[in-house]
Amino acid sequence: MAPLPNNFFQPKNQAEYTSQRQQNWEMLARRGDSRSPFSAEYHHRLTELHRQIVSPGQRVLEIGCGRGDLLAALQPSYGLGVDFSPLMLAAARNRHPGLNFLLAEAHSLPVNETFDVILLSDLVNDLWDVQTALEQLRPLCQPHTRLIVSLHSRLHQPAISLAGKVGLAQNVLPQNWLTPEDLENLLHLAGFEVIRRQREMLLPAPIPLINDFCNKFLVKLPPFDSLAWINLLTARPQAQPAATAPRVSVIIPARNEAGNIENVFRRLPRMGAETEIVFVEGHSRDNTYETIEKAIAAHPEWKCQLHKQNGKGKADAVRLGFDQASGDVLMILDADLTVRPEDLPRFYHVIASGAGEFINGVRLVYPMQEQAMRFLNLLGNKFFSLAFSWILGQSLKDTLCGTKVLYKRDYQRIAANRAYFGEFDPFGDYDLIFGAAKQNLKIIDLPIRYQERTYGSTNIDRWRHGLLLIRMVIFAAFRLKFI
Numbered sequence: 001m002a003p004l005p006n007n008f009f010q011p012k013n014q015a016e017y018t019s020q021r022q023q024n025w026e027m028l029a030r031r032g033d034s035r036s037p038f039s040a041e042y043h044h045r046l047t048e049l050h051r052q053i054v055s056p057g058q059r060v061l062e063i064g065c066g067r068g069d070l071l072a073a074l075q076p077s078y079g080l081g082v083d084f085s086p087l088m089l090a091a092a093r094n095r096h097p098g099l100n101f102l103l104a105e106a107h108s109l110p111v112n113e114t115f116d117v118i119l120l121s122d123l124v125n126d127l128w129d130v131q132t133a134l135e136q137l138r139p140l141c142q143p144h145t146r147l148i149v150s151l152h153s154r155l156h157q158p159a160i161s162l163a164g165k166v167g168l169a170q171n172v173l174p175q176n177w178l179t180p181e182d183l184e185n186l187l188h189l190a191g192f193e194v195i196r197r198q199r200e201m202l203l204p205a206p207i208p209l210i211n212d213f214c215n216k217f218l219v220k221l222p223p224f225d226s227l228a229w230i231n232l233l234t235a236r237p238q239a240q241p242a243a244t245a246p247r248v249s250v251i252i253p254a255r256n257e258a259g260n261i262e263n264v265f266r267r268l269p270r271m272g273a274e275t276e277i278v279f280v281e282g283h284s285r286d287n288t289y290e291t292i293e294k295a296i297a298a299h300p301e302w303k304c305q306l307h308k309q310n311g312k313g314k315a316d317a318v319r320l321g322f323d324q325a326s327g328d329v330l331m332i333l334d335a336d337l338t339v340r341p342e343d344l345p346r347f348y349h350v351i352a353s354g355a356g357e358f359i360n361g362v363r364l365v366y367p368m369q370e371q372a373m374r375f376l377n378l379l380g381n382k383f384f385s386l387a388f389s390w391i392l393g394q395s396l397k398d399t400l401c402g403t404k405v406l407y408k409r410d411y412q413r414i415a416a417n418r419a420y421f422g423e424f425d426p427f428g429d430y431d432l433i434f435g436a437a438k439q440n441l442k443i444i445d446l447p448i449r450y451q452e453r454t455y456g457s458t459n460i461d462r463w464r465h466g467l468l469l470i471r472m473v474i475f476a477a478f479r480l481k482f483i
Contacts, residue, residue: 014128029087042204047073058116064123068092106133120149125175134190146440147235180231192235195442196393199228239354245273249327253317255282257335258291265299267341271348280317282309315428334402343448347405356444358436361403363450391481392437397445430472
């Protein structure tokens with residue numbers, strides 16, 4: 001541990017503990033912004049990581065904001081910084097006049113509004129009662145709120161102590177030194193669920209080229225990841241069921257699927273407050289469009305839409321359907337019905353319960369019918385699932401199952417940030433998965449039974465499209481993992 005201030009004493013209660021730390025931070029504030037190269041590099045990398053997680057234009061609260069630099073770097077539409085040091089807040093108001101700052105202590109927050117993102121950056125190791133402080137945040141959350149907590153790795157405690165002794169780091173009082181597992185348990189007790197864990201920063205020193213190689217690439221690989229300086233956890237409020245039954249839109253891209261249309265009406269269950277069917281026909285060589293028109297006329301009991309696709313590819317068709325859908329929950333059902341329509345209520349119950357925010361169908365658990373998936377396609381799917389689970393930091397067993405379910409409000413956020421990944425996915429599966437991960441949605445795998453098609457043939461070229469998917473995996477790794 002770094003040398004203690006001259007007025008250090010072992011506090012007997014929370015009031016003494018807080019007063020001592022407040023005096024220490026007031027002393028640091030008087031010294032001004034005089035970070036060592038080590039400390040400056042550490043905070044620069046920490047800011048980079050937060051900017052990858054938090055999209056601009058959100059309502060952001062930071063507890064323990066100090067001078068407000070991290071909060072400002074995230075470009076919030078509304079930013080509120082809370083700190084218990086008057087001098088730190090005075091500096092923050094001077095540096096960032098467009099933000100809001102509040103003098104308060106983390107264990108008793110006088111805040112009664114909600115936020116999209118709440119930050120605790122290198123704070124929890126300095127708190128008297130971490131669980132109580134975390135519980136203070138629960139009323140400030142909506143279901144979509146994300147809590148982002150960073151803390152030093154306990155492994156580097158000796159190095160931090162040495163850095164303090166030689167003047168390369170500022171003095172710190174005795175710390176809690178929580179492990180990520182300790183913190184995850186405390187988050188659970190306070191009503192939060194961790195959805196992503198990151199180990200970051202291998203070399204906290206400003207050495208050109210070597211620095212980037214170590215901190216963006218090497219630290220993501222075993223065994224170097226165990227030496228990381230930063231533990232970063234992203235959490236959400238624990239699952240809460242929807243207050244009212246959501247309306248459901250089932251989007252059905254259909255190309256050369258005339259023989260399957262009547263089965264959609266015959267087999268699709270009704271879900272939620274209302275179930276809508278949105279057909280998007282895509283340049284069929286058979287009479288799919290006319291068949292859908294006749295089927296809609298023959299089933300006036302169903303709320304339906306029919307759109308003719310102008311672009312090409314399933315991704316374009318799904319986006320058109322999503323944009324036109326009127327429901328709160330969006331579901332994709334391939335018109336070949338290899339995923340059984342009867343299974344869709346299972347997806348509905350998972351998302352309506354709040355257990356997940358992006359529900360991904362998985363075809364690789366239950367035995368398939370003999371012709372449902374060719375062997376090489378099966379191997380490709382298993383490879384992509386392993387690659388994606390590693391890149392996203394969340395388990396994803398089947399990346400190319402056509403059935404995916406999410407709320408329309410979440411899809412709109414994904415669509416607004418689509419340019420971050422580009423638009424070269426012809427199927428739309430990776431586009432949605434990448435977007436869901438970037439928006440920190442809770443991804444849930446839902447096993448289903450996959451059947452062989454009974455009409456028509458697949459529109460997928462496994463070699464041409466397989467190479468394209470490999471290209472997308474590499475692209476995603478540099479957008480989500482090696483950043």
